[in-house]
Every structure is written in C-alpha cells, then in structure tokens.
Amino acid sequence: GAVVSQHPSRVICKSGTSVKIECRSLDFQATTMFWYRQFPKKSLMLMATSNEGSKATYEQGVEKDKFLINHASLTLSTLTVTSAHPEDSSFYICSARSQASYEQYFGPGTRLTVT
Amino acid sequence: GQNIDQPTEMTATEGAIVQINCTYQTSGFNGLFWYQQHAGEAPTFLSYNVLDGLEEKGRFSSFLSRSKGYSYLLLKELQMKDSASYLCAVKEPNDYKLSFGAGTTVTVRA
Numbered sequence: 001g002a003v004v005s006q007h008p009s010r011v012i013c014k015s016g017t018s019v020k021i022e023c024r025s026l027d028f029q030a031t032t033m034f035w036y037r038q039f040p041k042k043s044l045m046l047m048a049t050s051n052e053g054s055k056a057t058y059e060q061g062v063e064k065d066k067f068l069i070n071h072a073s074l075t076l077s078t079l080t081v082t083s084a085h086p087e088d089s090s091f092y093i094c095s096a097r098s099q100a101s102y103e104q105y106f107g108p109g110t111r112l113t114v115t
Numbered sequence: 116g117q118n119i120d121q122p123t124e125m126t127a128t129e130g131a132i133v134q135i136n137c138t139y140q141t142s143g144f145n146g147l148f149w150y151q152q153h154a155g156e157a158p159t160f161l162s163y164n165v166l167d168g169l170e171e172k173g174r175f176s177s178f179l180s181r182s183k184g185y186s187y188l189l190l191k192e193l194q195m196k197d198s199a200s201y202l203c204a205v206k207e208p209n210d211y212k213l214s215f216g217a218g219t220t221v222t223v224r225a
Contacts, residue, residue, distance in 0.1 A: 004157075034211075034213075043215040043218050046214070102206070103148075109155070111155070
C-alpha cells in the first residue's frame with residue numbers, strides 16, 4: 001500500500017516552454033501533497049505544500065507564478081513549470097500523506113532537462 | 116530557521132557497522148525521520164523517532180535525544196545494496212512539513 005506515482009519520469013523541453021508533472025496517490029487519499037526539487041548530490045528542498053481544494057503554500061524564494069501547483073482531487077496534484085529555463089533543470093519529487101498518517105510517501109521523481 | 120547537519124560521506128566494508136549522525140537546530144520539533152535514497156530514485160522510509168531512545172528494525176536502528184538535538188542511524192551487517200544516500204529529516208510541529216539534511220552518502224566496499 002501507500003504508492004505514489006509521478007508522470008513523466010523524464011522530460012526534455014526547450015527553453016521557454018511549459019512542462020506539467022503529475023503526482024498521483026494510487027491507493028490512498030492524499031490530504032496533503034508536497035513538491036520538492038533536488039539538485040545533484042544535494043538534499044530535497046521543499047518548494048510548496050498543497051492541500052486538496054485550496055491554494056498551495058509556497059516556501060520562501062519559490063516563485064508561485066513560475067511553479068503552478070494544482071491539487072484538484074484527493075489523488076492528484078500537478079506541478080507546471082512555466083516558461084522553463086535551463087536553470088530549472090532538476091529532479092522534482094512529490095510526496096503525499098493521508099489524513100491518518102504522519103508519514104510522507106514519495107513518488108519516483110521526474111527528471112526535467114531544459115535545453 | 117532549520118539547521119540540520121550530517122556528514123557528507125562515509126565508507127565502510129561489507130559486513131561492518133556504520134553509524135550516521137544527525138544534529139539539528141530547528142524552530143520546532145515533532146519527530147525525526149530517516150530515509151534511504153538510491154541515486155536517481157525517490158527516498159524510501161526507514162524510521163521515525165518522536166520519543167527519546169533507540170528504535171530497532173532489523174539491520175537498521177535509529178536513536179533520538181531531543182535534549183541534545185541529536186539522532187543517529189545505525190546500519191549493521193552492511194550489504195553492497197546499502198550503498199546509498201541517507202537523509203535525516205525533521206518534522207515541524209504544526210504541519211507535516213519536513214526539513215531535510217543534505218544527506219550522507221554511504222559507500223559499502225567488498
């Protein structure tokens with residue numbers, strides 16, 4: 001149980017385009033989902049927290065107009081990187097938790113490369 | 116703010132024991148997690164400590180001292196597959212956000 005999927009696993013896009021990443025909880029209802037980014041050999045940096053049906057809460061320094069987060073249902077959250085630039089290239093990981101759990105379950109991550 | 120420190124790298128021999136320390140200075144505390152992450156993959160849950168003391172789970176054990184702001188992860192009978200990054204993360208008290216340390220890369224050698 002407690003499986004979280006992400007799609008796509010890898011994406012390459014051109015500078016200036018937008019990319020959408022999906023995060024799904026497959027066998028539980030995710031009250032809260034979190035989006036992280038991770039640079040090579042670095043730790044996870046929390047970007048934002050999203051609760052179903054409400055606006056995401058962004059961490060300091062994260063541009064909410066650039067990283068659009070939607071949590072429209074209890075099993076799906078999406079992160080859209082708008083007008084992507086090469087410096088947005090990173091590993092993006094989502095996690096999800098149910099109302100009954102203190103634990104976050106992580107998705108497999110999405111490797112974004114902007115050329 | 117959150118300040119979570121752990122060593123960058125550790126190397127050990129197959130079959131040996133390795134202890135990864137984590138110290139934290141955070142604005143709040145409501146539990147500490149240890150995760151394992153293989154390169155290019157998502158972190159997987161290893162342990163969660165909210166009270167002081169040692170939690171043992173097979174070859175892995177985790178210890179917490181809240182008064183000292185200190186935790187360690189103990190890996191026994193090391194196997195090659197244990198080569199990975201180990202992340203220490205502190206949970207904030209009023210929500211479920213996690214603050215991660217930079218991770219410790221453990222290399223197990225034959």
